[in-house]
Amino acid sequence: MHNIIVLSSAQFLFRFLPLFLIVYYLTPEQFRNAVLFMGSIVFYAAGQPKAVLVLLALTVLNWYTGNAVFSENVKIVRGRADEKTPVRKRRYLIAAVSIDAAVLVAAKVLALKVNSAFLPVGMSFYIFKMISYQADMYHEVIRQRPWFTTAAAYFTMFPQVTQGPISRYNDGFTRRGEAGREYSLDRFEDGLINVTIGLSMKILLADRIGILWNEITKIGYDSISTPLAWMGAYGYTFQLFFDFWGYSLIAAGVTQMLGMDFVLNFNHPYAAKGIGDFYRRWHATLGNWFRDYIYIPMGGSRVGTAKTIRNLLVVWLITGFWHGGTVNFILWGLVLGLFIVLEKFVLKGAMQKVPAIGHLAVWIIIPLTWVIFAITDLKSLGLYFTRLFPLGGTSGNVNSEDYIHYARIYWPFFAASVVLCIPKVMELIQKYRKSAVMTVVFAVLFWVSMYYGVNSSANAFMYFSF
Numbered sequence: 001m002h003n004i005i006v007l008s009s010a011q012f013l014f015r016f017l018p019l020f021l022i023v024y025y026l027t028p029e030q031f032r033n034a035v036l037f038m039g040s041i042v043f044y045a046a047g048q049p050k051a052v053l054v055l056l057a058l059t060v061l062n063w064y065t066g067n068a069v070f071s072e073n074v075k076i077v078r079g080r081a082d083e084k085t086p087v088r089k090r091r092y093l094i095a096a097v098s099i100d101a102a103v104l105v106a107a108k109v110l111a112l113k114v115n116s117a118f119l120p121v122g123m124s125f126y127i128f129k130m131i132s133y134q135a136d137m138y139h140e141v142i143r144q145r146p147w148f149t150t151a152a153a154y155f156t157m158f159p160q161v162t163q164g165p166i167s168r169y170n171d172g173f174t175r176r177g178e179a180g181r182e183y184s185l186d187r188f189e190d191g192l193i194n195v196t197i198g199l200s201m202k203i204l205l206a207d208r209i210g211i212l213w214n215e216i217t218k219i220g221y222d223s224i225s226t227p228l229a230w231m232g233a234y235g236y237t238f239q240l241f242f243d244f245w246g247y248s249l250i251a252a253g254v255t256q257m258l259g260m261d262f263v264l265n266f267n268h269p270y271a272a273k274g275i276g277d278f279y280r281r282w283h284a285t286l287g288n289w290f291r292d293y294i295y296i297p298m299g300g301s302r303v304g305t306a307k308t309i310r311n312l313l314v315v316w317l318i319t320g321f322w323h324g325g326t327v328n329f330i331l332w333g334l335v336l337g338l339f340i341v342l343e344k345f346v347l348k349g350a351m352q353k354v355p356a357i358g359h360l361a362v363w364i365i366i367p368l369t370w371v372i373f374a375i376t377d378l379k380s381l382g383l384y385f386t387r388l389f390p391l392g393g394t395s396g397n398v399n400s401e402d403y404i405h406y407a408r409i410y411w412p413f414f415a416a417s418v419v420l421c422i423p424k425v426m427e428l429i430q431k432y433r434k435s436a437v438m439t440v441v442f443a444v445l446f447w448v449s450m451y452y453g454v455n456s457s458a459n460a461f462m463y464f465s466f
Contacts, residue, residue: 005047005121005162007250008202010454013195016043020158021257025183033173034149036157036258043158044122051120055156058103062130063151065096069137070145093138100127100134112325122162124322126155128289133169135293142169159254163247165265165285172260181259191256193433196442198249199449201420206243207452209235209413212406213374219402221383227403229387235410236374237367238417241270244283270366270421274351274358276340278366290315305345312344313337323373328381332372339365 006012020039027035045052069092104127111119133151136142146154146169154173160166172181212235216224224232248265256262265285272278279287291300295315301308313334320333339361343351351358368388375381419425432438 005043007159007162007247007254008199008449008453010450013450016046017254024258033147033153036153037149040153040156040158040161044156044161047162048121051123054103054120054123055126055161058100058127058130059152059155061099062096062133062155063146063148065092066134066137066151067145068092069096069134070142089138093134096134097131100130103127108321108325125164125166126161128166128286129155129160129169132166132289132293136169146173157255159251159258163244163251164283165248165251165263166289167255167263167285171263172255172258183259187256187259189434190262191253193442194249194253194256194262196253196446196449197429198246198251198253199453200445201242201246201249203246203449203453204445205413205416205420206239206241206246209410209417210239210243212410213239215406221380221387223398224387225398225400225402226387226390228406229384231403231406231410233367233371233388234414237370238414240370240373242417242420268421268423268426270362271423272358272362273355274343275336275361275365276343277358278362279336279340286319290319294318309341309345312341316340324376326376327378328372328376332369335369335372 020043024032024035024039041052041056044055048055069089104123107119107123111117133142133154150173151169154169155161213232216228216232216235221229245266248263252263252265263285265283267281267284269278269281272281295311298311298314299307300311303311316333316337317330318333319336320329320331323329323332343358343361347357371384371388372381375384429438433442
């Protein structure tokens with residue numbers, strides 16, 4: 001039952017999800033958040049039986065401290081606030097956020113130094129939801145005090161608890177008891193279509209093209225040619241993209257089945273006009289979180305050039321650490337921060353006059369940064385870059401025609417990846433998604449995905465590690 005936590009697994013799709021939806025729909029609306037919370041705990045405990053205690057403890061803590069902040073807000077609104085009220089409110093917020101951040105940092109450090117089991121699946125995601133909840137309570141974005149089951153359902157909601165997206169409390173949790181959701185066959189069908197598209201991306205594309213990166217790793221970076229090194233970089237690029245986009249679509253589809261709105265997490269990032277634009281489109285809920293809860297509170301871009309550069313680099317340093325504690329993730333974050341600073345303050349005019357500069361940056365620089373993201377050992381990372389850029393020659397037993405063999409195997413997956421990166425293609429799929437032809441196509445894709453998914457034992461999504 002452990003891989004019930006993998007949203008592409010047969011256990012999840014044919015056991016947990018149908019049973020949960022039956023109970024959820026049969027439950028009166030005012031109690032559905034309680035059902036969602038209890039179902040989410042069962043879901044999480046099936047894959048992380050010990051770590052579920054940490055999730056529960058943090059859930060209770062954040063509901064309690066959020067209530068404390070909310071109580072101070074009520075005093076201010078009613079005009080009974082004394083001079084100490086804003087101070088108390090701020091202290092509750094600082095205490096809650098400090099505890100959440102300390103738990104996450106400690107878990108990441110222990111996972112890195114002692115054992116990876118110290119970092120529960122999804123902790124980075126659900127703690128960020130808890131921090132945003134506290135901040136939104138403080139700034140009175142949340143206007144009503146949530147019941148425990150409502151807040152707990154938001155923190156632990158099973159489609160998002162392991163890999164996001166990092167939705168906000170007001171995205172479906174806006175009233176006490178029932179969350180003001182819309183239930184219809186049309187919305188359920190939309191959810192089912194998004195689940196099918198996500199499954200296809202994950203199992204038929206990401207998992208298949210990901211074999212190339214595994215093969216290159218087994219061969220050894222010192223034994224691959226430059227063309228194969230570039231193939232590997234783009235292979236990993238597409239694997240990560242369709243793995244995470246696929247997960248996001250599955251999660252969004254299930255969320256729609258629960259009566260909530262679609263959560264957009266990817267907005268055609270490879271059609272972006274530059275590195276900065278890419279990360280406004282890639283994992284958009286995480287980018288928005290960093291913007292709203294770190295970048296803007298630090299002053300954003302309204303504090304002069306020097307401090308804006310500082311703010312950008314701090315955000316990207318934290319982004320790198322959020323993904324992992326090893327040096328390569330910190331390097332990855334700082335490299336991206338520097339490129340974004342360069343775009344914003346040096347190349348902005350040139351990129352506006354010649355848009356091709358930004359598009360080329362996306363298709364050349366982003367895959368290179370994914371190599372930094374993928375290879376944790378710095379020595380191995382340096383070796384891979386000497387294969388990408390063999391200046392002055394490199395040593396090793398290299399088959400100069402090795403890429404031909406792999407190109408013959410993987411070209412269909414590369415071709416499909418490039419096609420699906422074109423916004424117009426996905427727009428056409430969405431436009432005709434309910435036509436008879438597309439219904440047949442989706443049905444075939446679903447069952448073919450299930451066939452390969454079962455035979456590959458439901459490979460975990462790549463962002464489980466974060």
